[in-house]
Amino acid sequence: MLEITNLHASIEDEEKEILKGINLRVGAGEVHAIMGPNGSGKSTLASILAGRDGYEITQGSINFEGDDLLEMDPDERAREGLFLAFQYPVELPGVNMSTFLRHAVNSVREHRGQDELSAVDFLKLMKEKAGLVHLDPSLKSRAVNEGFSGGEKKRSEIFQLAMLEPKLAVLDETDSGLDIDALRIVSDGVNQLRSPERSFVVITHYQRLLDYITPDFVHVLVDGRIVKSGGKDLALKLEELGYDWIKEDAVVA
Amino acid sequence: MSDRNSIESRLLQEWESRAGSAMNGRLHDSRAEAIKRFRDAGIPALRSEAWKYTPIRRILDRMPTLDIDPEGINTDGLDLGASTIEGLDAYRVVLVDGRFQADLSDVTGLPKGARILDLRESSSDEDVVRHLDGTGTEARDAFAELNSAFVQDGVAILVDAGVIVPRPILIQQIVTAQKPSLVQPRLLGVFGRNSQARLVEVCSTAGQAEVLTNAFSEFHTATGAVIDHVRLIDEHAGAVHINNLRSYQEGGSNFSTNVITVSAGTVRNQSYFLPDGEHCETHLSGFYLAQDGAHIDNHTLVDHAKPECYSNELFKGILENKSVGVFNGKVLVRQDAQKINAYQSNKSVVLDDTSRMYSKPELEIYADDVRCSHGATTGELDKDALFYLQARGIRQDAARLMLLEAFASDVLDRIKEEPVRAHVDQLIRSRLSRN
Structure with missing residues (x-):
């Protein structure tokens, strides 16, 4: 599904390297958690996967379903089945939620050789998927993310994920700022969307989210490198001991 | 001479x-x-x-x-x-x-x-x-x-x-x-x-x-x-x-x-x-789309000489390719014009660095019991917003159009006749998507 090989990246026009040789292999249906302290490069990795401007890839490659991901525009990546749930979803005043999503869904469908959804089928789909994360159906007439609470914004991201049915979803700190109820709703939504064909990369600072979304693999990112990988127990150990023991380990290694 | x-x-x-x-x-x-x-x-x-x-x-x-x-x-x-x-x-x-x-x-x-x-x-x-x-x-x-x-x-x-x-x-x-x-x-x-x-x-x-x-x-x-x-x-x-x-x-x-x-x-x-006269309502708005060397100047004066009036001004526009936009909006509240509510806003999106927008809001108030505000912003298209739409599979040109139409929507919403609104929407869409 996804294969990252020796990825080095820096912020455009800056010398400082943020990612210093990432290697990661995500198979179909797997859930990988990437944990790490602030400034370790987690969000940079998410941004680079989705194709955000402003980064320079100095070395390495990313292969997605057999294609060179780095060659694709952000919209092309999305149509190929990559989805990023934003840490800070952007408010789009004046852009109507259902117009936006209908356009997005039909772009993806067209790419997959499927017919456009009719207005009726689209509304039906919206209603069904909004239910997954307990979103008020009236949101369809609102502007995208505008005036949404923090929790609503995150739920809206998972709702969009459900609408677009990607092959690989990258959740960038989807748990940050959520109270326990919202966290449960978001996690329930994600769990219902898990399938043998769909993979997840869950980026998080805290282990809390992983109580609800059980990962197959946990990777620890420190200073631009994955310094440790393991099963879900690794997350628990991190919760207990913090990141310092890993950093020391990394230095020793 | x-x-x-x-x-x-x-x-x-x-x-x-x-x-x-x-x-x-x-x-x-x-x-x-x-x-x-x-x-x-x-x-x-x-x-x-x-x-x-x-x-x-x-x-x-x-x-x-x-x-x-x-x-x-x-x-x-x-x-x-x-x-x-x-x-x-x-x-x-x-x-x-x-x-x-x-x-x-x-x-x-x-x-x-x-x-x-x-x-x-x-x-x-x-x-x-x-x-x-x-x-x-x-x-x-x-x-x-x-x-x-x-x-x-x-x-x-x-x-x-x-x-x-x-x-x-x-x-x-x-x-x-x-x-x-x-x-x-x-x-x-x-x-x-x-x-x-x-x-x-x-x-x-x-x-x-x-x-x-x-x-x-x-x-x-x-x-x-x-x-x-x-x-x-x-x-x-x-x-x-x-x-x-x-x-x-x-x-x-x-x-x-x-x-x-x-x-x-x-x-x-x-x-x-x-x-x-007292209790007048004045709604003035405008939209400008300046492309390919166009020059569009909007000059307004709201002269509040009488008390208890309301005025609301909204001008928005989009500029690209060697175009110039000008907005000069003056709101004058004379001494006897108490209890005036006067609002003014001008917002422009300049799509490239060959175009210029000159915005000059002026508020001149001589009465002391009034509620007035004005604001002017000029900027480029929001890159984060564009990326967000692209990250959902929407092609860049379509995403750009969607954001520009959204930008224009509140001023165009002030057109009350539906067929006129549709006509203007269609006109602006075709001009913005011709590239």
């Missing part, structure tokens, strides 16, 4: 040569006063603060010699299509080169007490003549004076007290001149107490010749009347359009106007609002 061949001298000579001939007595006097004021004021000099970013003297000097009185208007085979609004059930008035075209217009079914007149045929109509002598001294302006000095063609809309005009009035103004010309249409709207009317103006050009349109619209809105006005200006690159609008309101009236400018040439919209 400038040299003999300047447009000013030629206009003055032309006026002299016509004086006394085609003009009737009463109008002659007001025209004579207007030409005197035009001569005194002169076409604004390059150092004029009010014309700082639209150097009109230089613009006019660059134009070829203009035919001041274009003759021989030929409407055979004239295509009204571009200025027709699909689905708009309206009374229709057609002005070609400023001149009322009775055979192309259709105002049947007007209610009793509402009249739509060819100005040329109405120079002895008492109601028309009485209102043709633009009154507001604050709003004196060389181009408005020039229009008044030559006033002859255009349309008068007279609505008696208590009359509700049931359908909108569509005024299609087409400039067809095949050689460089000056066109000076006049629009007069006189709305009696508690009357209601909706006006939609569409200004377009059919030829490719360089033309100067010096339009002047005056609206007199009496107590309790509710007037809604939209003006769409869509002209070719060789057109220069000066559009003076004066709105006089009596107490308790409601006047809305929305000026949509998508011209490829030079446009100066100069709108002055004088809510001259």
